[in-house]
Amino acid sequence: MGSQGTGHNCTHCGCENPVWNALKHTVDLKAFTGTVAGLLPEPGSESLIFTDGIIYPLKDGNMKERVDALGIHGGDVVASGTLAYVQQCMKDRGIHYKTYPLNGKTLIPGLIEPHMHIVQSCIMEGWVDLGPIDNATQRLKPRYDWSWLKKRISENLPDGKSSWFLGRMVDPALMPFVKARKKGELNTLTSFYCDRHFDKNADNTGNLDSIVSDRPLLMISASMHTVYLNTAACDAVYHHQNKASEKLRSHYTSYEDFLEKTQGRLQEEAGIMPAILSIPLAQALDVVNIFKYMKHYFETASKRGITLLYDAMVDKTSKLILEAYGLTHSRNLRVGYAAACDGVDFSHIAPYKPVTKEAARLFYQGSVKLISDGSNQGLTGYQEHRYCCETTPEKGNFNFCDPGAENTTPTTLPDAYQTTLNKAVATGWPLMIHANGDRAIEFTLQAYKTALNGQSGLEKRHRIEHCSLLKTDTLDQLQTLGISPSFLIGHVGYWGYVFEQAIFESKATDMLDLCKDALGRGLRISLHSDCTVTPLGPLRSMEQAVTRKLEGKRGEDGTFIDDPAQQPVLNKAQCLSREEALKAITYDAAWQCHADKFTGSLQDGYFADFVILGQNPLDENVPATSIRDIKVCETWKGGHKVYTNPER
Known part of the structure; x- marks a missing residue:
């Protein structure tokens, strides 16, 4: 199986839904705009001091600091620290507050999904x-x-x-x-x-x-x-x-x-x-029920402690649907997005504007998205060497081939790709570039280097999405160019076994999702779901990054082995610490999503976006293999409780 076609300008993955591409022009935009009743007001926020539990504010990315209390008012964080200090801060501002006991539970900043797809996921829910x-x-x-x-x-x-x-x-x-x-x-x-x-x-x-x-x-x-x-x-x-x-x-x-x-x-x-x-x-195309599916999607996100979703590919139609939903439904989380671009026409891209706290209250654009290749488990990620299993083309697909060379497998950077990145960088927007295979990543870094012309990618926080198969020299290039990777860590947990045994063999062991090596070079990383490729769930992503357990191994009866003790570990040297993994789904994920000036930590003046957990994910007494099972007791957005676990 795999790509049996010969064209290269059409590879798909979770980043691009071909069903949506085929049918989005049939959506009646007037029907959506006609149903908009007016902007719903934000629900009233509380004035509270949280105490009597474990609180990690993650201020300035400090993963060690624990505080006794957190005060919120007007949808924002007022102060964190000792209970006496927070009480004094609230008093100095004339805030009448109530005390909210955590009863031993853990409070951390709201979790972030830095790469997923809303409309494109919901449109096929039926x-x-x-x-x-x-x-x-x-x-x-x-x-x-x-x-x-x-x-x-x-x-x-x-x-x-x-x-x-x-x-x-x-x-x-x-x-x-x-x-x-x-x-x-x-x-x-x-x-x-x-x-x-x-x-x-x-x-x-x-x-x-x-x-x-x-x-x-x-x-x-x-x-x-x-x-x-x-x-x-x-x-x-x-x-x-x-x-x-x-x-x-x-x-x-x-x-x-x-x-x-x-x-x-x-x-x-x-x-x-x-x-x-x-x-x-x-x-x-079940457009009639799209809002119902979106409501369920957002409710699922809240149940899993998510306060910010970053949609990795939003076109004109899906943008309108998201805006219409936000105007007619309660908003229980924040949404950022990357504008879709086909790599040829950039005329629809709005002039660059830095993200502001006000713009991010609901829906903001933070970047522009390009797709260079396909899916590794779909056998279309573009590789330097052929796949170890049967597929055609045997090295996968690359989307940007020079005219006349569409049916070839390029071994050197195509001029068409360089031209595309030059245009993309010239828009002024930060870029998210999907690159899965090692050859696609190599081409992307080469093109970034020329397009940036000596500037650091850190200035705009340019990213590579999935960034699955890495070598020492590509990690070095990421560091030199200031490009940050966002890892689809489910590749390890769900597909790692088949990658190692059938699709890539030793290449998977040596190169797949080198999270620890990336951190060792000072890179800021995030962990994402690419939902619906894998489910929404930052705590699950955290677990898979910490354990790197191969959940796809089968037992003698043909079923997947569910006992973690019997699941092998893929490249143990790349396992993250709990602190590193938590940072990748909060503080550093916010940075990659251009949201770090208002969320991702609980610094004074930031949005009061946080989650209350039944157990402390940083506690070594909580088995690493059950981090995904930690109960989300409550999720708060802007000082307003948007989810309460009925079993709280």
């Missing part, structure tokens, strides 16, 4: 979840294989044979694989194919027609670079009367040729677009 991760527990589902998938699909078939079955988050990379028996032999990951003549008495593993053949079935992968179709869906896509399907038909001599060459797998935007546009619109 599709059947076929993913390997349980969003409630943030752990791998015990069994994830063909039998599980078949049962899940069969139990969720829609009524009526004219209705499509639509599934999301299917992940062949986390299904059982065949390990290479000798060096150089390609591994075979579980794949799906289309075969109209399947044998009902055979195993039929991977054959979607063996599950359902009387109606169209379409599943999109978790990495979003592939859709999988049964024969009925292939027929609908190939014969659909639209320009996208017409273009698809031009690449094949006949329908039989289409079936034989694709086997029901369509990759990248050129292949995915005709499939998505063939689905009845009401099924494909």
